[in-house]
Amino acid sequence: MNNFARVAHIALRYRLTVIASIFCSLGIAVLWAANFSALMPVVDGVMHGKAIPGLISSWIDDTNAQLAELDREIAACKEHLAAADSPATRAQLAGLLQDKKSNEQWLASYQWALPVAKKRLPSTPFGTLMGICLMIVISTILKGWLRVINSLLVSKLGHLTLLELRKQFYRRTMRLDLGTLRQTSNGDLMTRFTSDMEWICLGTQALYGMAIREPLKMIACLIGAAMISWQLLLITAICAPPAIYAIHWLAKSLKRANRRAMQELSSVYEHLEETFDGIKVIKAFTMESHERSRFHRISRQYYRRSMRIAFYDSLVSPTTELIGLMIIVGVVAAGGYLVLNQQTHLYGIRISSHPLSHGMLTAFYAMLAGIIEPSRRLSSVFNYLQRASASSDRIYELMDRETKLQLPLQPKKLPARLGPIHFNEVAFSYQPSELVLDNVSLSVDSGETIAIVGPNGCGKSTLMNLLPRFYDPNEGNVTIGGIDLRDMRLPDLRERIGVVTQETLLFDDTVANNIRYGSPGATMDQIIEAAQQAHAHRFVTSTLAEGYQTLCGPSGNRLSGGQRQRLALARAILRNPEILILDEATSQIDVESERLIHEVLERFIQGRTAFMITHRPNTLTLADRIVVMDAGRIVDVGTFDELALRCELFCRLAHLDIRASA
Template structure:
């Protein structure tokens, strides 16, 4: 429940709403008890054909009579003690002390009831039926007030729940943006979406229930039990003898429910993952006619989740009967014990003093009424029992990610990069996503300022990973990467990435306008600068001629309203607008047609001049732009040189650049 407590702590940021919710809950609890209390007056006053002023006056007369009786007994005992030897006076002194304590209690009751009697004589009706009318009016007014406070309390608890959900979503989103890319390799989009939606909603609903029923209903129980204890706390303890056993059983169910809910949330994440994977790969599913296979996989995962939810339903169904059985034991115990005391006019039960005076029918009715009044809130609590356990499990699942620290962090005292960037150097760099599977092994590489370097290699050789170390998407497992002689781990990530532009093969555009997607490279860019960057990337023509709204056209989720080549040119325009000191092109021309490639080749030739550029490509036309080419294989650099040098001596380079095919075609 620790993490659920952290969710509740978020709600405490909204103190006025919390205070309003608590006040409404307290008012409802007081009015709940107040509506049951008149049962005492109905049974012991109205049903005995009395009015409240008459009943209070008779009570005062009876107390005064008993005071007089006690005075007579005290006088007799004091007279007796004078003639009793000193050795035998202990028992008499004990009786005298008890009588004095009883007299003092009766005198206090008389004093307390005097102002009540004056009020009753002046304002309350003097006939039984009119007294009944006042009691009924009391109940009606109390019920209306209680309903009004319940409405207000429901509003404020809902407000708290929604505020908690808002804060959790913001915190989760902020934390997710801070996580390193390594975390996203370990966590699927489906799992993130499940935490972001289901976990946040369930945790906030649990918090809402805490400030609603979880606080309000126990207040009702406490109020009812307090009045029952006022009638006879000894009788209350006897009747509640079965409560600890019920509490133990419910505690066991609570633990089982929390475990089952935690596993259910994990299985729901798998369902989200399956949906995300299927919808994202729908073209492949249909192309290979694998709909039945996907249905089967989805059925298995859905069935697992169904089985888990049915186990939760079983545990949840046991809670209400457990409390009901305990409640029946309590009511039966109260009926037997109370009935014996009232019907036989007794003050003792099993040798235990239950009351100073025999309980009246009204007091016993009040006692039963308060037990019934306490049982209904307990029943309501069982209805949200699973919700609380679900909220606790969701909080654990949510904070599992919120508490995760990113592997790539900024230094406490970062160094500053010079205005003119110097050499990039990879010094004995090794890296592995998984310790058992190294991706880079002892890579040493120097890149001079303004140099255009191309990296070629087979898929999985580590070339993209090598490039990902430069913007500090990852840190080396061993070795170091330096820029201008400064280890990248000594730089602030934002300071470093502000100087780098990236265009990848998997072009991602946001569901916004063309202009805003280009402006993503420089948030302060003017419209003229955006258009100029688009023209450099040869995107301006298709934007104006093929898109209805030009630069204000929406590109769709992921840019799905544009072709692959169009998306690539928008991404290149975004990098050009950034005007970075270092440009990284990861297969940036892979989705561009021959004519666009020719045009963009001219742009890159001009844009990369005097700018440190790192390219991953196998296209000979793009490789011609490089002043030096590095060949990688199995996480190592196996050769480096110019295009002409490598074409003459490196068989791997010839295969990767398809030079043999080009020569055969010639």
């Protein structure tokens, strides 16, 4: 529950809302117990033809009679002490004196209440009954209004807490490095952002709602019962230990089951995401039935977890109800013996200073019955709290992860003009046993254009991912102008770099805003100019119905692959970076567009440092030097013509052997 306590601490920031909800709960509890206390004057007074003033008068007479009897017993005890002093007699005398003092206090309160009752309360039994009924109705209406207000306040508190936690979780997730984020699947992240967050909201509402209101109602009833006979109430504590153990066992089982259910739900989300992302492949290979079977297995597993939760949850209410019934039966038997026999002792234990009346015992039972309903409601809170606790563990497990990119305490300022870039004996691996880059060293002068070629999986993209510091190398370092990337502020570094990747991502926003992304201050004229340079302006104005205000759809799915890449290139051009990284950026563009963009890149890369991952011969001719990689190492570096003569791997990758044979 430690992580859920952190959630509860967030809710405590809204102090006024918390205090107001607690005051409402307190008012509900007092009115709840007050309704049960009305049974005593009805049973002892109205049912015997007495109004409340007459009932108080009879209490005064009974108390005076008990005081007279106590005086006689006290006198007899003193005589016994005078004849023979004994510890037992002294203890008996002390008890009698205590009873006399208690009865005198009750007598004084009755004598004070009698004139007030005669003046302000009905003088007939029927009038008293009607007054009590009216009081109960008014009390119930007031209690209902307080519950409405309490529910609204608690809902507000839960959703405010959810809003703040979601913001914190999103902020923290955005700060994590790519390596840490890739340890968690997108489906699992979606589960944490949606289902886990909703359960935390419900748990917060239960914590500050029923978890406060229902115990206060129970406490109010316990206080009322204790005022009648705290000794008789103490008998109920005999069943408390097994009740506490049963509830503790159920709470642990519920939390464990809920945590596993959340993991299974994440699997469902992951499968759905994978299915919809790969729907074209699934249909092309007619694997629909296979995917249905997989989904059935995953959903079935989640069903089993949910049924286990339902089983434990179903045990809570009967368990608490059975324990409550055992308590009631025991107290009914003890109380019935005392009233029917007009006794004050039970097995030699003093239960009350004077015999209990039928009305007192009825009110006592009513108070205990008033505890059962809140305890039954409270049992339903356990599932909410345990699911919220399990969800809090999942949320804070990710929030507490530290980014692998250590930020410098005193970052160095980048110069106005970036200097040469050096990869110094760099080694890197995603998994400890799989080395992706092995002792890579490369120096790039400022303003130089470098092309990187190599077979799939040789480490080209990984090497480029080190430059914007998406990852840190395991060994060696990367410097710009002699400054280690680890000594720079990440925003300062990344705002000087433009990246266009093969997996082009556009956001569900307008074309203009997607081009402007990364350059929020750009004007519409600048956006159009960048689109023209990337040869995107023509299709935007002629093909898209709303031009630059056309929505691209989620991940840009309303546009073709080539259109998305041209918009991504326009975005990089608008940013006007000093360092440009093109990772297979022209792979999905037709031949004519490639020729036009080739001209654009030829002009755009002038005066800036550019890295191009590509195998296209036309694009390779733009490079000042070409780096050939294989198995995580640099195997050769040179110009296009030099490598065409000496590097067999380069010739195969650039398809020069095919061109020569043609």
